[in-house]
Amino acid sequence: MARAATTQRKIVVTTAAWIVGLLIFFPILWTILTSFKTEGDAIAFPPSLFPPHWTLENYFEVQSRSDYFRHFVNSVVISIGSTVLALLIAVPAAWAMAFSPTPKTRDIMMWMLSTKMMPAVGVLVPIYLIFRTLGLLDNVWGLMVILMLMNLPIVVWMLYTYFKEIPVDILEAARMDGATLGKELVYVLVPMAVPGIASTMLLNVILAWNEAFWTLNLTAARAAPLTAFIASYSSPEGLFWAKLSAASTLAIAPILVLGWISQKQLVRGLTFGAVK
Amino acid sequence: MKLFPVIAGAFLVALASSASAETLTIATVNNGDMILMQKLTDDFTTANPDIQLQWVTMEENVLRQKVTTDIATKGGQYDVLTIGTYEVPIWTKQGWLVPLDNLGADYDVDDLLPAIRGGLSMDGKLYAAPFYGESSMVMYRKDLMEKAGLTMPDAPTWDFIRQAADAMTDRAAGINGVCLRGKAGWGENMAFLTAMSNSFGARWFDETWTPQFDQPEWKDTLSFYVDMMKADGPEGSSSNGFNENLALFQQGKCGMWIDATVAASFVTGKDSTVADKVGFALAPDKGLGKRGNWLWAWSLAVPAGSQKVEAAEKFIAWATSKHYAELVASKEGWANVPPGTRTSLYANPNYQAAAPFAKMTLDSINSADPTHPTVKPVPYVGVQFVAIPEFAGIGMTVGQLFSAALAGQSSVDDALKQAQDVTMREMQKAGYL
Amino acid sequence: MATRQTKALARAMMAPSIIVLFVWMIVPLVLTLWFSFQRYNLNYPERSGFVWFRNYYFFLTDPAFLQAIGNTLILVVGVLVITVVGGILLALLLDQPIWGQGIVRLLVIAPFFVMPTVSALVWKNMMMHPQYGIFAWISKTLGLPTVAWLTDYPLASVIIITAWEWLPFAALILLTALQSLDEDQKEASEMDGANFVNRFIYIILPHLARAITVVILIETIFLLSVFAEIYVTTQGGPGYSSTNLPFLVYVQALLNYDVGGASAGGMVAVVLANIVAIFLIRIVGRNLDA
Secondary structure, three states, X not given: OHHHHHHHHHHHHHHHHHHHHHXXXXXXXXXXXXXXXXXXXXXXXXXXXXOOOOOOHHHHHHHHHOOHXXXXXXXHHHHHHHHHHHHHHHHHHHHHHHHOOOOOHHHHHHHHHHHHHOOHHHHHHHHHHHHHXXXXXXXXXXXXXXXXXXHHHHHHHHHHHHHHOOOHHHHXXXXXXXXXXXXXXXXXXXXXXXXXXXXXXXXXXXXXXXXXXXXXXXXXXXXXXXXXXXXXXXXXXXXXXXXXXXXXXXXXXXXXXXXXXXXXXXXXXXXXXOOO | OOHHHHHHHHHHHHHOOOOOOEEXXXXXXXXXXXXXXXXXXXXXXXXXXXXXXXXXXXXXXXXXXXXXXXXXXXXXXXXXEEEOXXXXXXXXXHOOEOOOOOOOHHHOHHHEOHHHHHHOEEOOEEOOEEEEEEEEEEEEEHXXXXXXXXXXXXXXXXXXXXXXXXXXXXXXXXXXXXXXOOOOOOOOHXXXXXXXXXXOOOOOEOOOOOEOOOOHHHHHHHHHHHHHHHHHOXXXXXHOOXXXXXXXXXXXXXXXXXXXXXXHXXXXXXXXXXXXXXXXXXXXXXXXXXXXXXXXXXXXXXXXXXXXXXXXXXXXXXXXXHHHHHHHHHHHOHHHOXXXXXHHHHHOHHXXXXXXOHHHHHHHHHHOOOOOOOOOOOOOOOOOOOOOOOHHHHHHHHHHHHHHHHOOOOOHXXXXXXXXHHHHHHHHHOOOO | OHHHHHHHHHHHHHHHHHHHHHHHHHHHHHXXXXXXXXXXXXXXXXXXXXXXXXXXXXXXXXXXXXXXXXXXXHHHHHHXXXXXXXXXXXXXXXXXXXXXXXXXXXXXXXXXXXXXXXXXXXXXXXXOOOOOOHHHHHHHHXXXXXXXXXXXXXXXXXXXXXXXXXXXXXXXXXXXXXXXXXXXXXXXXXXXXXXXXXXXXXXXXXXXXXXXHHHHHHHHHHHOOXXXXXXXXOOOOOOOOXXXXXXXXXXXXXXXXXXXXXXXXXXXXXXXXHHHHHHHHHHOHHHOOO
16 A cells, blocks of 8 residues: 555656756757758747757858857867966865854855855956956967956855865874874865865856856957857848757756766765755 | 766866967847858968958847947957948947048949948048948738738838728738838837838927927828828737747738838748748838938947958958959849949849849849938938937837837827936936937 | 965966956946046047046936836845745755656756747747746736736746746755755654644754755845846836846946946946845855855
């Protein structure tokens, strides 16, 4: 009896979960499917879920028009580069905040977060002028720095909450053993913190990959990442939804795949101290 | 760990700044004609092996904001800019553009259409070379017109358009009598409405730069537009721009469409279900001596301070030459040649045969007068825009207000009053008043 | 001794990020503050000068200003409500034993990885388009009149799009929190015969309080500056009905090229953001004992 009830319940819950999951995923699925349609089928009404005539034409067209690989490489370089820079700065800071907190720690943290609330568009011209003076326009280094700064507060906070969960006893034991601070960091803390650092890294890569204001406005040709690639397919003269879908699919696929593969690591650290 | 070499390699590729011969960075719009130009790059680089081309192709609004920021701050990121007839007079006045003096002996500047050339020149010097030019005109369905028992004259009036729209509308069959732009933006609904208002005798500003939205001519314009769209326009028309209307027309859902002349080749092209049933007419008037058609040219220019003026001029001469027209014709057919820039194109019998809309396009372009766009005198140039830097912002805001009136979220009177107040404020802020 | 050394080192380790952030915050801020008192329009390089509070006057009296503040708040609160409530429901659902849980979870988190520009484009063109969108097809199939989403419900549409992007984030954090709920605790309450509603109110919700706080805090930071979604879909209209503060600043900065006006707008936005931040920290930050 009880077993049948459980199975029945599982069927109901499974069905519900799958329906909700597919609904949420639908816009993405629809984009991917549309990218294999002809332009005519893409705006056909009533729409058909699966392409009536599967075609790769849109992908060929997109590739012949813009250098996907170059944009992709720039996206990879910028998002990874900015993440590495952010970690280099954030790991020591978060470590210090977590293990030697002062009464001001929380205020500093909140202040860092508040810097994220400045509307980017309001400071575009000042930043543009600075970048022009420093020769950083259309330069991947400049973008790395900007994105590092954009995400630093989140990174520090995430690491901080993660480090705080590491039991202090272990550190003390290490100290008793005469470990210096440097050794403490390298041999004790880092191994324990790797999962947290990994998921912070992932989140930061995702945020940097998807950042579309600075990456679009501070680049021209050489450093332009995938956000600029998309801008050459959005609102053209004519409704080219199949090509737009193909370009969109190409732009989101790498990060989607990365996100899916690393889902477990990402989730583990994505708690911001929400789980005790 | 196998990923590491890949990533490291990627870094090296991205960080190594290529310092090869001479690379022109060309900023352009993602319209069909420009994409074709990009594909034909090889023809240019074969003839000029020492010059390489790097394309930055973006949608219009993003491109405009990037290019304007760059030229105004002297960022120097682009060597060739694609800009419109709105920017050229403003930027020329600021000294931001290089005069195009060396386009070559065989360029034949005098072949450029006078209306277009006039809008891109100052003191007799050409500051931007037109890549393609357009006006606006009426595109209509001959079959539906016949069914309604009407005949479209070559030069219709607005009253006739309204009458025809009412007659052609057939909601049950999904036919909308008329499709017009409703999406907010100075280059979207305001391009159409400003050109339309010219024919109604309205104007943006009087000679002292006082906004004129409180005048009866604007009320006539906007009421006529809103009433007609409510009676005969498609659903959700306040979010329809060029693209949406094009798709509607191609699918046979519009009786008439008044929009850019470049649309003519699309509605008669292979994607159109009504290709063989389309007729063309001049934009309507109200008997006041001005028609409701605009004038626009996407043009190529070189920013002042560029180190590569010579190469840039070589490229511009190529892209806007007669040779380029022949190149496109040989690869894609005459109907796909960028229109609206050269007299010789319209005299070409091959083009006339391939493009049934050629004559109407030429007549529309020639009938637009950017220097005297309105019935009453105005202190500005520009047909569907006002060539002052403030216009982009004001046009956007007013466009939003008129779009709200079309959506029924505010009345025509409220929209006009708000438009008047906003424009007045901005003009005061900018120091005109 | 050791502690003093530790503290000194701690300070040294915190220093880089604080200095960098300080520079990042101060340099643009000072520049912006400076420009906000200047007459500075990119289109008129020759006109310049100190104008005191003129830019602020024009920004604060902008006919769209009050509505923009209202829209900003509605947008933040709307998305927060949808994502928190939806996230809790989703987390409860995904916490159950189901077949193919891994795949369902992948489906649910996917929107979080999509660029805001792309999701706005997809929703605008393929979901909400009044002629070709999926929603139009659904209402036609059901025999209902089609809704021009972006025209008739512009702000609601932007909220829906943004909520879709942030729902996975909320659901994930809440799910992780839910899974950390002690099995014993759950079982004990089930043994007591507490029904689901009671269990939810007295056990699950308090347990999730901290996670909810985190979701609210992080999302607020991002939602206050929502821009791409509006830029791509409604351009702030019709009228001012979907104009939020960042979009209003955008009109100044990149349509008028009025650096002075945009800087004043930026300063106003920073002040308002900080008010919200203080408010948030006071009200919900208590849950977040650092």
